[in-house]
Each structure stands twice: as C-alpha cells, then as structure tokens.
Amino acid sequence: MNRKLLVLAAAVSLLPPTLSACGKEESVSIVVATTDQFVATEDAPAPLDPAYTYDTSTWNLLRQTMQTLMIQPKGQGEPVPEAAEKCLFTDKGNERFDCKLREGLQFSDGTPITATDVKNSIERSLAINADTGVAALLNTIDTIETKGSREVIFHLKTADATFPYKLTTPVASIVNPKKYDKKNLRDGFEVDGSGPYTFKADVRDNAITDVTYAKNPRYRGSLKVNNDQVVLRVHKDSEAMGAAIDSGKVDVMVRTMSPSQIDALDTGTDKNAELVDLPGLEIRYLAFNTAAPTVKSKAVRQAIAQVIDRDELVAAVYSVQADALYSLVPAFVTGHTNSFFNKYGEPSDAKAKSLLTDAGVGLPLKLKLHYTTDHYGSATKQEFEVLRKQLNDSGLFQVTIQGHPWATFRPAEQKGEYDVFGMGWFPDFPDADNFVAPFLDKNNFLGLPYSNTTIQHTLIPRTRREADRASAMAPLAEIQDTVAEDVPILPLWQGKQYVAARRDVTGIAYAINSSSVLQLWELGRG
Template sequence: MRFRRKTLGIAGVAVAGALLLAGCSTGGSGNTNGNGGSSAATTGFNAAVDKVINPSTKKGGTLKLASTDDCDSWDPARTYYGWCLNMQRLQSRTLVNYSKVNGTKFTLAPDLATDLGSHNADYTEWTYTLKDGLKFSDGSAITAQDVKYAVERSYATDVITGGPGFYFTAIIDAPSSYKGPYKSGDLPSSAIEVSGNKITFHLKKAFADFNYLLALPTSAPVPKAKDTGANYTKQPVASGPFVISAYTPKKSVTFTRNKYWTQSTDDIRKPLADEIDLTINSNSDDIDNQLRTGALDARMDTAVNPTFQSQILTQPKLKANADNPAGPTTRYTAIATSVAPFDNIHCRKAVFYAWDKAAGLAVAGGAAAGKIAYSATPPGILGYDPSYNPYPSGKDNTGDVTKAKEELKACGKPNGFSTKYAYSTPDVTNGKAFAAVKAALGRVGIQVSPATASAADYYATFVGSPNNVKNQGLGLIAAGWGADFPTPYGMFQNIVNGGAILPQGNSNYASINIPEVNKILDDTGTPSTQESGEKLNHALMEGAQFLPTRYAADLWYRNPRMTNVTANNALGFGAYDVVNVGVSDGK
C-alpha cells in the first residue's frame, strides 16, 4: 500500500511505517477490544506494537489527531495512503475486514457480511450474505447493490483516480468495454450478481486471496443516489461508527458519531470517543511540539521527526509512551526508463552503485527507521533473502564509486548526466534525503535536481501519471510500499506488474514491465512459495528499475490519556488504530 511520506504512504504506505506482515489468518476473534487475543498492557516502550494498552470501556471525549497534509481522498474508493486506509476504519465498513491489526499476524473477520463467504473449487466465484439491520449515516439501508455499485466505481478511472481499485478491475469477469457506472451503467450479473442480501463476485481468474481484497475500503458500500463522482470525497456517506460532519480541505476534518451505526452489527469496532478531530498542519515540528505538551493525542500520517525522536529515545518518560513497529515495508526509488538516459540499463546500474544507503538511513533517523535493504522483497514476504545483494554498495553501504563509473562508461555517459529526483512535500525528511542523493550521485558526475509536489497530489497525479513522469523528466522517483496483504502479489502487483500500469492514479511509477515479473505475479492460481518469491525478487532486481533503500520502521508517540491503544500494522504502517481509542479524562 502507498506511503504518504511516508512512506507510503508510502510517503507510504510511504513513509515511516510498518505494514502488512505475513502470516495473516482468517479465523474469528472473540476479543472485545477488536484486535484479537487477550493480551493487554498498561504502557511502556513498544507495548502497543502487538498489544492493546491502557484497556478501558470509558466512553466520551474528543480524540485530537494531526497530520501534515490531507488524505489523498476521503472517498473510500480513491484513498490509498496507508494512514488514510487506517482512518477509513472510522467511517467505512466492508464485507470482510481486519479484526486484529497489531503484531505480525493479522486476522480477517466478517464485517458487513455474516461470514467470510463461500467459494467454488477453483476460487473464481465468491458469495457473501449481508447482515440484517445495516444502515448508512443518512438512515437508509445498506444493501448488496450498494456494495456492487462501490466496486463498479473503480472502473471509472477517468473519475475515480487513485485507490487500489485495480485489484478488482483486473480479476472481476467484467466486459472489456465496461467504463464504470457513470458511462456504462450496471455491471452484468455475469460479473457481479446481486440477489436480495446476497452478492456473488465472478472472477476471470482464480484468486484464493479474494477476502484480503475485500478488506480494502474500495468495496465499502456507496449509495448511488448520494454519489457525486470526483466530489464524493467532500462528503462521503458513512457505513462505520463515525461520519465526517465537517471538512475544510487541507485544514481540518471532524468526525462525529454515526447515529445509525449499531454495535450489534459490528464485531470489529468498539468505538469509545464521541468525536475525533484531525488538524492538518504543514509544520511537522509544531505537531511534535503539541504531542510533547499533550495538546495533541497522536499524529497519523508520519512518524515523529528526528528532533523529537531523539528526545523520545533518550528520555525514559517520553519513551514509555512510544512505539517503533517494523514490518515488510520497502522504501525505494523507482527509475523511469521513459526518461533518458535511463532507457539504458547501465545508466540505471550506475545509480544503483553510486547510491549512499547509509546516508539515507541516517537521514531517516538511523536504526529506529529500519535497516538497509539489499533487494526488493522485505522480511515477512515469501522470497525475502538477506544474503541476496545484486548491487553491493561497499562494506559501509555508502556506495561503490568505482563500479558506478564503470557503468557510466558502459552506458556512454563517462562524465555523468543530469536528471530529476521526485519527492513529496512538506515532509522534512524527504528534503534531507534529496540532499543526500544529490551528494552521493554527484560524486560520479550525475547531477540531480529536485521535482516536488504536495503529498496530497504526489502519488495520484504527479508520479501517478506516466505521461507526467515522462514529460517532466522525473527520472528518479522516491517511493515506499507496504504489502496490501501478506503475499508477493499483495506486495508487488500494483507497483511492478506491467499489466497494472494506469494512465492516472498509477502505482507502478516507473512503468516497470518485465515479462518474467509479470508472469510470476499473474499466476494467482498457484500458491506462493519461497522459491517463486525468490524468482520474482531476482527478476525484478535484474531489471535495475527498483532501487530498494531500506526496510522501514517508524517511531510513533501516544498521549498517555489515550486508552485501548494499539498499532495498526495491517493498514496504518504502525500508526494507532484510532477507531477503538478512547480518552481517560473524557474530555
């Protein structure tokens, strides 16, 4: 999933963030805190990584959150930043969702559906029955047709930009001419069939992990009569326990309780707060200062900045209220072959060898930010191999200048060349990372200039448009990604499969299109193995377009007054799972 700085947004998912790890199960959970298991703790460093801390049933009060920029979208079909997927748990429900989001093993459970669905022998048909008594925030009934309509919207890529809708449009057996509900009306029953409160998805290829797709907010029900297309982000109709009651783009979002949501229909969410306020503040250091003084409860989009991080790690009182979750998240730079001279593999390899990964890790925050990555596949995903390092950058990981210069000669650019490095703003760390890249590549004559965009626009339209990447000469693209679900497909499908390239809202930023990579990812009917994962990892690295820099971890801080606190490693890159959080003082 996309990083915001975060990453990641991943930007993360991208980002300072931990994310979806391998080992997710699909069993139910009886835990009343909504995060599975019975373990709980009061407080302590890293206590919330895999436990629910400060357990409480006290209701009321206002949770005060902050972010440095707005979500890519509040429309559940269009959002893809990890922290925004986390925030969607406040307002959006899906047929299946995560009942346990902390730790490294996540649990799927029925949400709007009565169970985890049924499927035919070859996983090409999946059927679900909706629960009785479900209502939207406007009081109207939630129906199976509303779920169908939500998925149909993903086909309208000229209107519904961004988001993980590609997963659905790639496998549902829809007519090739279908362009979404705005232009083509309803999908035929041969694609998605609705009968009363039952919905059946007909797939054109076997997909055993379909329940993981349904846990994404893309399939959250949307009432057709209230759909405003590209403007739906301004006032989405809620199916979850909270509804957006006030929204000023790029300034603030207020969530209040959805009076039509009922606890009896929801075994996943156990909301306590009456209101949740999100303040959008581009001054990241100011957010940290407010966290330190207790004026804010938590930040959502990015981990704390280096200054506050240092204070947390050296002051026991602050450290006791912090967490440093890690998981299969890869920070990387995508190299666009549409931008000369990167159409020459040796020019790309020159960048690989000249890159100073040690400086990048230091800028990100040192050991608390993760560890240096030698290949694309992160820990927790089949195919990860810590001994595989196809482009060694010296014993100290500061780069192999000699090897980089050899590659420059091989690509016909012995004196180097000029290119642009794209990254999102206003993230403080991204700017420092650019300086480190400029210095490292400058040693071999590669001159790098910055190309920036607001974090809210960066992935959707800036680097998410292949034409914009080419036209603006964005040769190097800073990115981060966490697995949408714990398989090689869940990690890599959207970011490296040539078949996933979109004209807008594209997540394959460098338009990577390697036949062997595509073949492995397209084989969704065969269970993933370590061997097939390694083949994918090797094929991707041999193409020299995906330059991994680190496997990310992030440091998050929580106000001591927060109750029922746990890290959302499944969707939020380690940010706290705010849907179930309360406040001890009731204020």
C-alpha cells in the same frame, strides 16, 4: 517520553473521571494529530472518493467511515468479515468468492444496504477506473452476482488467493447510491458510509484542517468502538504536532514524526506521555521513468543501484528507525529475498563506472531527483541530500534535487514529468503480492512505462494461485530478481512505526496495524 510496546494505564489519580457523580458515563473524546495533508486541486478534485484515492493517509480517513465486506484484524492474521457475516471461497480453484451480508446493515442516513449496493459499489470503482490505478486492485474480478438481498458472489478471471485481502481496501467500500454517482467521482471533502463513525471535515483553502468522527449509532459490523468521538487534527509539521501533545491539546500523535523527534521522545522524561513502537511494513524507493532519455538505459539505473549506500543513508537520516532494504518485498513478509544485494553486493563506484562506460554513457551524467516535501515527513529532504552526495561523490553523476508539495508531486509523477523520483509504500495488505503487483502489473499505480510480460502474464498469476503463500516463493523470487536486473524501481529502506500518546489513552498498541491502517475505534481512556 519512554518507548514501550504497549501502553499501560496511568495511576488512577492522574486520570480524568469516567463516571459522573450520578453514575452516568461521560462521553469519551480523543484528539489525534497528523502531519498528513489533504488537499483538493484542479488535477485531483475528488481526493476522498474511494474509486479514486490510492494513498495510505487518505485511505485512513475513509476506513473510519466507509465499510468493506472484509477487514484486516487489529493484530496479525488473515482478513475477517466486517459488513459481511461470512465470506469464503466456494470452489477448489480460488475463483469463486461468496459473501453473505450481516442483517440490518444501513448507511449512516438510515438507508438499508443490500447485496445490489455492494455489487454496484465495486463495479463503480472498476468502471470509473481512475488514473491513480487503484481499480487494478480489483482487476481479477470477472463478474459479480447477487442472490436475494444479502448474498454477493464474485466470479474471478483467474485464481486469486489474495482476493479476501483486496476486499478490505477502501476501493471496495460500500457507497451510498444517493451520494455517489455511478459514473462520476464525488468532488470535495464529503464522505458517507456505514462504518463505525460519521465524517465531518473542516476545510480551509481547499485543504482539511480537522476531521470529526462521531460514533455511528447505525453501525453493524465486527468492530467494538471504544470512544464516542475522535477529532483528527492536521498540523503543518512534526514540531507543531509535538508541541500540541506536550501542551495537552492533542492526545495521540501519529504520522509523521521526525527521526530526531522520535529520538527525543524515546529518551525524554515526560511523565504524561509514552512513545510506542509498532510493527510496520513501510518501504521507501526511487522510481524511474524508463522512457526518459536520462534513465532509459538500463546501465544508468544499474549504476545508480551500484553506487547508493543504503546503510550509510539509513544511519545518517533514520538511525535505528529504519533498515536497509534490498528488495521490493520487505523483510518479515513471506517471499522476501535480498535480490539487489545478491546482484550488486557492496556499493562500488568502480563497478558502476564500468557499467556506464560499457554502455557508452557520457560522464558525468546530469540527473534531477524529485521528492515530496509534505507527505513522508521532514526527513525526506535530508534523505535526498544524502542520495545526491553519494551519487555526486562517485564522480559519475551531477545530481540536483527538487522538492514539491504532494498536491502537485503526485499528479506530476503520474504524468511522467519526473525522470527519477522518490516514493513511499504502505501496503494495502500484508502479502508479497501487494509489494509487486501495484508496481509491475498492467496499469501500475505509478504510471511507469516499464512493462514485463513474463511478470504480468505468468509470474504474478502463478503467485496468486497459491493459497499457501510459502508455495509462491519461487515465482516471487523470480520477480524480485528481474526487478534487480532491470531496476525500474530501486528499494532503499524499510521503516518502523511510532505513535506517541498521553498516558490516559488506551488501545495504542492497536492504533495502527502492520499495514499502517489507522484504527481509531481502538482508542479509549482509562
């Protein structure tokens, strides 16, 4: 399969007919493959409730069915109205945000949507305040006011120029009060909303195997839906997913292909499919439980930052599919600085040893690094094997690694059971605020004990006052420099996005946006 940036139409002779002999249009159905796993557990019985879930894969399930006031455009750019007819700040201080709903909005069961439903939905997420930390995205809201049946006014505690982006996220979804209790999460795998599709999940052993998205005839919004149905099919690994597209059982392959698989697709000669690379802002990092005895000392965390060779890691595992990252804020996002490189320079075992001996740390230091086996792709294990070797080869550490399925990994890290663990971040929206606030603000989504009052009370609010995001550069740089000094989180690399699709599928160039939002409505045939 040859890589390209846009999917071109295949020869007409290779395409299935879009019209029957009598001229009636045939239904367009697309099958999409993923290796993301969706599981309900005792610790997380409500994985699809928008007031609870806070990971990209599950958010992408919701975005097809749940509707928000605003939405990210299919390309780059600022949010645009979706359930809303218009939204804008109505003051000079970015503290009052006014939205007017579209006429005729309905949930998929025919229930009319009012401004009160929007107010109650967002207040529900805030009131439930799930331990995933997702409600923190809405923490600048003070009160929500309604006028009539169509106007919603958000009064903010402080200026927040990023607020329109936050209204695009699933935690701000408009939920049907008949289906979602105001005080309790909705357990299981049912989803009801007013978005472009209805939702039906096939479940086996408390895990989703397939999701069928059927075009919602009651949908009123900004999106053009280019198909009648999309089936999202869960595969156990990238190899099984690849076999399915080769055999024609699926039309599109998304998260997560292995690096070797991408290389093979890129250089292959399959005439039926294409590999498409898309802009992406995914980052990977190590997180530290700064209250744990092994990494409580800042010198230990700084020594790890001094030893790890990002370039070697990327070359060994991801090749050209990733780039070394020296800050929480990735390259190409306004506000990015190379704060870790500025502080630590090239990897140095000698400098790391000096840090540890000056702090009185006994050597070698025993550490265990934890990673998830089934959430970021099969290359994660190889990545942690490289990290273990780098740290052990320094002679300063005795590192072991342990993998866990996401269903147990995520609750365990939130409870502080891991001293050091690896995570990925796919931004909620493409702004530097979303690469710092979720990790460093109060009630951070990782549940880390690290807290810096200057960042929380001064620097983050300063960045949010600036509607011109370039004007927020100074406080953003100070935040990144502080992270490089204290190392509660150690950024490793920034990745690219890939989609593989059979040649008769159109819309692939917009199937995933830069924030890794899956946009199934863009897919069609012809």
